[in-house]
Amino acid sequence: MPEHAPSLAHHQHQFETAEQQKETSTLGMWAFLVQEVMFFGGLFGAYTIYRALYPEAFAEASQHLNYVLGAFNTGVLICSSMTMALAVRASQLGKRSSLLLFMASTLVLGGVFLGVKVVEYSDKFHHHLVPGYNFHFEGPHANQAQIFFGLYFAMTGMHAIHMIIGMGLIIWLMVKAARGAYSPEYHTPIELFGLYWHFVDIVWIYLFPLLYLIRVHP
Secondary structure, eight states: OOBOOOOOOOSOTTSSSHHHHHHHHHHHHHHHHHHHHHHHHHHHHHHHHHHHHOHHHHHHHHTTSOHHHHHHHHHHHHHHHHHHHHHHHHHHHTBHHHHHHHHHHHHHHHHHHHHHHHHHHHHHHHTTOSSSTTOOOOSTTHHHHHHHHHHHHHHHHHHHHHHHHHHHHHHHHHHHHHTTOOBTTBOHHHHHHHHHHHHHHHHHHHHHHHHHOOOSOO
């Protein structure tokens, strides 16, 4: 039996129908994601330029990243995309308990990802690989390596902020789901959040090879 509350009028007064509200919300989310693509595109563009200028330095600096942890985190995020997709499906079917289970699983996987990043960041601080006054890098490419690590922290740091925001939204959605706010007739917030979460995961899938798997210059 579906576990959802009786169907209510789910659209706000400014919309003529619930379908119009869903289409508008979906358009708004895609517009937001396009803006996010442009934002991360600037970071990827900077990375591309500097890597082309200093391929040897970037390859050398990349060897100070733990690609095993990076690969582990990639697997974690792929699993979180799966649990998020299952959560969306559960919301479409009106299965509240399954929705809460898969959302909680996504939250836990997000927490695991961030925990691994804390370990990685701590290691960089310990070895003085954080750009700034205390930065220390052996070899002739120290200045260029500092650019690499600046991009590393900027790109992974912004990704981590998006993860933290996403986890906060998951908690909010879970509270509403537990109160029976979503049903087969109304589950747009879950679907739209799913788009956001998948976007964040896709960004990492690009970050991992670009930052962690540079062993030789192009």
